[in-house]
Amino acid sequence: MTEPQLLTTPERRPDTVSRARRVAGDRTEGQSYLEVKDLTVTFPTADGLVRAVQGLSYSLPLGRTLAVVGESGSGKSVSSMAIMGLHDPRSTRMTGSITVGGEEIVGMSPAELRKRRGVNAAMIFQDPQSSLHPYFTVGDQIIEAYRAHHRVSKRVARDRAVDMLGRVGIPNPRRRLDDYPHQFSGGMRQRAMIAMALVNDPKLLIADEPTTALDVTVQAQILDLIMELQQDFGSAVLFITHDLGVVAEIADDVLVMYGGRGVEYGRAESILGQPLHPYTWGLLESIPAVSGEPARLHPIPGSPPSLLALPSGCSFHPRCEFAGRVPGDACSVDLPDLVSRTEDTTRTSRCHLSDPAGIFATDILPRLP
Amino acid sequence: MLIYILRRIASAVSVVIVTLVASFGLFFIAPTDPAGTICGQRCTPERYADISASLNLDQPVVEQVGEYLKGLAVGRTYHSGGLAIECDAPCLGYSYTLGQPVTKLIGQALPVTVSIVLGGAVVYLIAGILGGIIAARRRGTYLDRLMVGTSLGINAVPYFVVALLVALYATFLPHAGYHPLLENPLTWAAGLLAAWLTLGLANAASYTRYARASMIETLGEDYIRTARAKGISERRVVYRHGLRAAITPIATIFGLDLAFQLTGAIFTEAMFGLPGLGVLTLRAFNQYDLPVLMGGVLVGSVVLVVMNLLVDILYTILDPRVRLG
Numbered sequence: 001m002t003e004p005q006l007l008t009t010p011e012r013r014p015d016t017v018s019r020a021r022r023v024a025g026d027r028t029e030g031q032s033y034l035e036v037k038d039l040t041v042t043f044p045t046a047d048g049l050v051r052a053v054q055g056l057s058y059s060l061p062l063g064r065t066l067a068v069v070g071e072s073g074s075g076k077s078v079s080s081m082a083i084m085g086l087h088d089p090r091s092t093r094m095t096g097s098i099t100v101g102g103e104e105i106v107g108m109s110p111a112e113l114r115k116r117r118g119v120n121a122a123m124i125f126q127d128p129q130s131s132l133h134p135y136f137t138v139g140d141q142i143i144e145a146y147r148a149h150h151r152v153s154k155r156v157a158r159d160r161a162v163d164m165l166g167r168v169g170i171p172n173p174r175r176r177l178d179d180y181p182h183q184f185s186g187g188m189r190q191r192a193m194i195a196m197a198l199v200n201d202p203k204l205l206i207a208d209e210p211t212t213a214l215d216v217t218v219q220a221q222i223l224d225l226i227m228e229l230q231q232d233f234g235s236a237v238l239f240i241t242h243d244l245g246v247v248a249e250i251a252d253d254v255l256v257m258y259g260g261r262g263v264e265y266g267r268a269e270s271i272l273g274q275p276l277h278p279y280t281w282g283l284l285e286s287i288p289a290v291s292g293e294p295a296r297l298h299p300i301p302g303s304p305p306s307l308l309a310l311p312s313g314c315s316f317h318p319r320c321e322f323a324g325r326v327p328g329d330a331c332s333v334d335l336p337d338l339v340s341r342t343e344d345t346t347r348t349s350r351c352h353l354s355d356p357a358g359i360f361a362t363d364i365l366p367r368l369p
Numbered sequence: 370m371l372i373y374i375l376r377r378i379a380s381a382v383s384v385v386i387v388t389l390v391a392s393f394g395l396f397f398i399a400p401t402d403p404a405g406t407i408c409g410q411r412c413t414p415e416r417y418a419d420i421s422a423s424l425n426l427d428q429p430v431v432e433q434v435g436e437y438l439k440g441l442a443v444g445r446t447y448h449s450g451g452l453a454i455e456c457d458a459p460c461l462g463y464s465y466t467l468g469q470p471v472t473k474l475i476g477q478a479l480p481v482t483v484s485i486v487l488g489g490a491v492v493y494l495i496a497g498i499l500g501g502i503i504a505a506r507r508r509g510t511y512l513d514r515l516m517v518g519t520s521l522g523i524n525a526v527p528y529f530v531v532a533l534l535v536a537l538y539a540t541f542l543p544h545a546g547y548h549p550l551l552e553n554p555l556t557w558a559a560g561l562l563a564a565w566l567t568l569g570l571a572n573a574a575s576y577t578r579y580a581r582a583s584m585i586e587t588l589g590e591d592y593i594r595t596a597r598a599k600g601i602s603e604r605r606v607v608y609r610h611g612l613r614a615a616i617t618p619i620a621t622i623f624g625l626d627l628a629f630q631l632t633g634a635i636f637t638e639a640m641f642g643l644p645g646l647g648v649l650t651l652r653a654f655n656q657y658d659l660p661v662l663m664g665g666v667l668v669g670s671v672v673l674v675v676m677n678l679l680v681d682i683l684y685t686i687l688d689p690r691v692r693l694g
Contacts, residue, residue: 086597110603117600134690136611145599181688196599261391 030230031234033203034060034083034121039096039106041075041082041260050307052078054260056096057338062203062254065230065237067251067268069244069283073304075260076240080206082106083238084123085113088179102205119149121204122197127213128189132181138165139177142196149200164195167224187218191225198229205230206238225249244283246274249365259315262338266347276341276349276356278320281306281364289369298367314352326352377681381674388670391507393434396659406657407465420465423447437462437663461667462660464653471664479668481547482645484557485637486630490623492569492575496570498612498619500573501580506607508585516577521573521608532640535567539661542566545547545641565642568634572626579622583615617687624680631676 007320041053048065053075054258060066060119068076083107098122105113125131133141142161150157158177165173168191184287190210197205206224211219227250239250247254249330251268256277273279282300293350304318305311317323317331330336330352338350340355353359378597396403404421405412420426425433440460447463449453454470456463461471504516511618524532534544587593588611596610597603635647644664653661685691685694 084595084598114600114602117598119600123598125591125595127591131595133592133596133610133614135688136610137689141595144542144601147602148599182690195594196595 489568497576504583
């Protein structure tokens with residue numbers, strides 16, 4: 001199966017810098033469609049309380065893309081599942097507030113959550129191969145999603161599904177509608193997932209690492225498609241990834257998560273251009289360089305913390321090479337607040353270092369490829 | 370697809386032929402005296418010769434097999450006490466101990482067994498799969514543990530003990546006995562009810578656990594999360610998306626179980642006095658009634674092979690990746 005032609009022509013695809021500048025320059029703050037305030041998600045288990053997300057706050061207006069970045073277990077997927085109301089209420093404790101389109105999600109009844117799922121917010125997942133039901137045709141699955149929220153005949157829903165498949169760039173959609181997922185290529189499957197997610201015109205699209213399982217060439221096509229559809233629909237996109245290259249490509253804002261907490265938040269260009277948190281530095285340093293001298297990778301030492309027993313103080317301090325530059329034992333005792341530490345009040349970070357910008361300039365920047 | 374099925378049918382037929390020839394060899398060429406056994410203690414030389422001749426024991430082995438196959442295809446004539454007995458195709462031979470053509474004996478016994486097994490299957494499939502789904506959805510709760518525990522308990526008890534307990538204690542059930550379905554469906558069902566419940570109960574225990582395991586695995590799949598994210602009802606998620614995928618491995622087990630039960634329903638038949646295939650074959654074994662035994666083996670192998678074939682075809686219907694991939 002060959003990939004369909006790129007929807008966007010090469011010159012239409014903006015390079016990252018100019019896109020970021022354009023966004024920062026000409027786009028004013030829209031209405032915040034998604035508001036997360038002091039969200040805590042915990043799972044009581046036999047081994048103890050798993051603190052998957054703690055004290056998480058951010059907002060996402062329509063028309064903007066927020067990238068949530070972090071390692072596995074940082075809480076990025078759990079928090080997005082919470083927005084969808086996909087957690088099993090019997091095994092999950094949630095406090096704080098999530099509003100989607102002005103409606104409070106935390107504490108909403110399962111039936112009410114179900115009615116809004118796919119309508120207010122829709123989600124696409126990492127692996128389109130396993131996320132589509134292998135025993136139902138692609139059309140079946142899209143039609144089902146539409147008819148779950150619209151009382152329309154099968155024929156109307158079918159036309160709608162054809163329409164959506166066409167919009168996401170699947171050639172010959174009327175015929176491909178009756179194909180099974182295994183007859184689609186990886187990229188086409190993800191396109192079909194996107195068609196299914198957008199079939200009910202949600203104002204918020206949550207994309208949970210949607211390109212991780214795809215070939216690099218296909219990744220770019222899917223990113224383009226998501227950006228293009230976002231502009232067409234004027235929706236908000238919450239993009240979960242651990243790939244800072246993708247972040248540079250698509251994000252307006254970035255939230256870096258570690259151990260269930262937000263550790264750095266701000267405009268994409270400022271976070272990528274001058275990150276202020278040692279964990280973000282670590283993420284930047286661990287990207288392999290494509291050009292220049294072959295060099296050793298710089299992984300972040302250690303491994304992500306157990307959510308059952310987070311380190312005291314700043315959760316990152318056992319892996320932080322700059323913890324020694326903070327006087328006393330503040331790093332291992334006090335949890336720093338997520339507050340603005342520069343003139344730019346839109347960006348916040350959670351670190352005790354007094355001069356992170358200076359350390360970034362002298363210690364980190366020379367190491368980056 | 371068609372070629373696949375034709376190829377499977379060809380291989381199925383060859384398996385049956387091999388089984389036929391092999392069992393023929395085992396029973397007829399073995400160093401035994403089938404004619405003498407059939408003839409009994411007060412055997413006259415004439416009758417002995419009669420039986421020997423009709424079993425073709427006086428002929429070379431190849432011709433014996435040939436006669437048998439010919440009988441299957443076009444029928445043959447047997448002689449007993451000077452009488453000529455026509456045995457129409459498909460002729461499986463003639464039982465001298467019962468004085469009946471084997472085809473007729475099996476024709477009477479097979480509907481009994483099929484009735485028992487299919488009726489029991491309805492009971493255990495419904496109970497087992499529903500039970501498995503309930504247990505899977507409430508995984509880890511007391512209800513789940515109770516169901517798994519009960520199921521293990523039932524499985525730990527030998528099947529004939531389960532049958533015996535039902536026969537002893539479920540006295541409120543109608544009297545067991547076989548009445549042909551076409552005569553009166555109500556008495557047919559009433560007479561088989563006890564057997565159905567026994568077979569159903571014993572197997573529902575296993576199927577609860579199969580269905581539970583299959584369902585738990587399926588409900589953890591990414592596409593179930595996708596289905597939930599669409600905002601469809603939880604019931605639809607479980608019964609349409611979950612069960613649709615979870616049923617495939619159960620169908621495989623079911624096909625093989627069904628074949629096994631059709632050829633091995635002997636406990637159920639014996640316990641409830643139902644004149645099925647198992648009872649017929651066991652009697653033939655005890656009396657060394659070779660033609661009946663051969664017939665039983667042949668029917669059994671056909672059932673097994675056909676069920677395997679059906680499972681394979683069913684698989685291509687259940688899983689589109691097999692169908693088109």
